[in-house]
Amino acid sequence: MFERILIANRGEIALRIIRAARELGCETVCVYSEADKDGPWLEAADHAVCIGPGPAKDSYLRIDRIIAAAEVSKADAIHPGYGFLAERADFAEVCRDCEISFIGPSPEAMGLLGDKISAKKLAREVGTPIFPGTEDAVEDVDEAVAVAQEIGFPVIVKAAAGGGGRGMRIVREASELRGAIESASSEALAAFGSGAVYVEKFLEKARHVEVQCLGDSHGNAIHLFDRDCSSQRRHQKLIEEAPAPAVDPVKRLETAEAAARLLREAGYCGAATVEFLMDANGDYSMLEVNTRVQVEHCVTEMITGIDIVQASIRVAAGEPLGIDQSEVKLNGHSIECRINAEDPDRDFMPQAGEVKTFVAPGGLGVRMDSHVRSGYRIPPFYDSMIGKLIVHAPSRDEAITRMRGALSDLRIGPGKSTAPLHSKLLDRSEFRNVEMDIHWVERMLKED
Numbered sequence: 001m002f003e004r005i006l007i008a009n010r011g012e013i014a015l016r017i018i019r020a021a022r023e024l025g026c027e028t029v030c031v032y033s034e035a036d037k038d039g040p041w042l043e044a045a046d047h048a049v050c051i052g053p054g055p056a057k058d059s060y061l062r063i064d065r066i067i068a069a070a071e072v073s074k075a076d077a078i079h080p081g082y083g084f085l086a087e088r089a090d091f092a093e094v095c096r097d098c099e100i101s102f103i104g105p106s107p108e109a110m111g112l113l114g115d116k117i118s119a120k121k122l123a124r125e126v127g128t129p130i131f132p133g134t135e136d137a138v139e140d141v142d143e144a145v146a147v148a149q150e151i152g153f154p155v156i157v158k159a160a161a162g163g164g165g166r167g168m169r170i171v172r173e174a175s176e177l178r179g180a181i182e183s184a185s186s187e188a189l190a191a192f193g194s195g196a197v198y199v200e201k202f203l204e205k206a207r208h209v210e211v212q213c214l215g216d217s218h219g220n221a222i223h224l225f226d227r228d229c230s231s232q233r234r235h236q237k238l239i240e241e242a243p244a245p246a247v248d249p250v251k252r253l254e255t256a257e258a259a260a261r262l263l264r265e266a267g268y269c270g271a272a273t274v275e276f277l278m279d280a281n282g283d284y285s286m287l288e289v290n291t292r293v294q295v296e297h298c299v300t301e302m303i304t305g306i307d308i309v310q311a312s313i314r315v316a317a318g319e320p321l322g323i324d325q326s327e328v329k330l331n332g333h334s335i336e337c338r339i340n341a342e343d344p345d346r347d348f349m350p351q352a353g354e355v356k357t358f359v360a361p362g363g364l365g366v367r368m369d370s371h372v373r374s375g376y377r378i379p380p381f382y383d384s385m386i387g388k389l390i391v392h393a394p395s396r397d398e399a400i401t402r403m404r405g406a407l408s409d410l411r412i413g414p415g416k417s418t419a420p421l422h423s424k425l426l427d428r429s430e431f432r433n434v435e436m437d438i439h440w441v442e443r444m445l446k447e448d
């Protein structure tokens with residue numbers, strides 16, 4: 001096992017990793033920016049090293065400073081968390097060159113699965129369901145038009161290196177395809193340094209269902225079943241739940257097994273999520289692979305009892321997974337609400353500044369993963385998530401009731417939060433009856 005893990009992240013995920021490391025007997029080093037010098041999670045770490053000013057490009061994204069901090073503090077491993085450098089294969093490579101273990105996949109596996117075209121190619125080979133579309137990056141627009149005509153419009157043009165919803169264009173007519181390919185490609189080139197784009201079928205109405213997986217360096221890969229994350233705004237997930245409700249049990253199992261197979265084939269070590277869209281017939285098509293721990297990993301932990309962060313540290317240290325697929329059992333239902341410091345009544349305006357009052361809910365089956373406490377000042381530089389409220393109960397209905405209670409026990413002020421919006425969403429018939437699709441929250445917000 002590692003002696004000392006450096007955490008190249010902040011906030012709730014830094015705290016989550018500290019807790020996991022502590023139970024494994026590892027010391028922790030947190031790097032932090034000047035804006036985070038009073039971050040409550042730093043108190044939980046064994047050591048803390050300042051790496052620069054508030055803006056992430058001057059601190060949390062500075063590979064040189066993070067590596068220097070790891071060397072000075074004699075850390076033998078780095079956990080990237082999510083966001084920041086978590087999906088940068090070049091960072092994983094620098095760690096390897098410096099003989100520091102990167103807690104995550106090898107740069108090769110990350111590159112293979114992080115590129116949407118190569119991930120889709122591998123998925124096609126191993127039988128993970130994908131959208132029909134072009135097999136390679138578009139080089140000849142006439143060929144792309146022919147493919148689009150064969151699969152039928154609407155189609156979507158997507159960047160191989162895309163992220164955060166950028167570099168995508170929905171195309172409804174053949175005449176628009178050429179322009180869409182050109183503009184998506186130049187946007188992708190500017191944003192990601194690669195202009196490679198591909199074309200696939202666009203699904204109008206879909207649910208977002210994703211499969212949590214774990215792999216080790218001994219050729220094992222398993223799945224921990226699925227989550228539904230259809231409640232989104234601007235591609236940001238608001239509510240996640242596990243297991244995904246109202247899915248065909250046979251297709252669920254086939255898809256989850258196909259996701260695990262994909263990782264096994266890629267030689268993947270660590271935690272990963274294979275994201276799918278599910279159509280009205282309950283058929284799945286892969287969107288992309290996230291090669292890191294996700295914000296919503298907790299709901300899967302609640303229903304499987306498996307500590308995903310600990311497992312990812314153990315496999316990075318070379319241990320075998322030690323969990324057989326047949327040992328992964330579902331127990332009850334779990335829901336997570338991402339609590340953001342934003343005002344839903346004012347176009348989700350971020351609420352930086354002091355949180356004077358913060359009271360986390362508790363009780364049976366209630367978990368609050370948050371780095372916030374009363375008196376904490378939210379810096380203006382980072383995302384606005386201030387905590388994840390997670391519940392676990394025997395059934396989905398009971399989990400919804402438990403979450404409603406927990407949300408009403410939560411106290412955050414004087415700034416606004418998204419907690420009242422969550423209560424509203426949980427009361428809607430679309431959510432209660434599992435009639436969500438990835439646009440339902442935005443439709444509801446428009447109606448209001």
Ligand code: ADP
Pocket residue numbers: 131156162163164165166168200201202203204206208235275277287288438
């Ligand atoms: P990113 O890495 O930018 O998040 P994704 O591939 O995950 O890109 O796609 C982002 C979002 O775009 C999806 O959550 C979905 O809402 C939409 N999308 C992407 N591909 C399709 C598709 N083939 N059909 C319908 N919607 C899609």
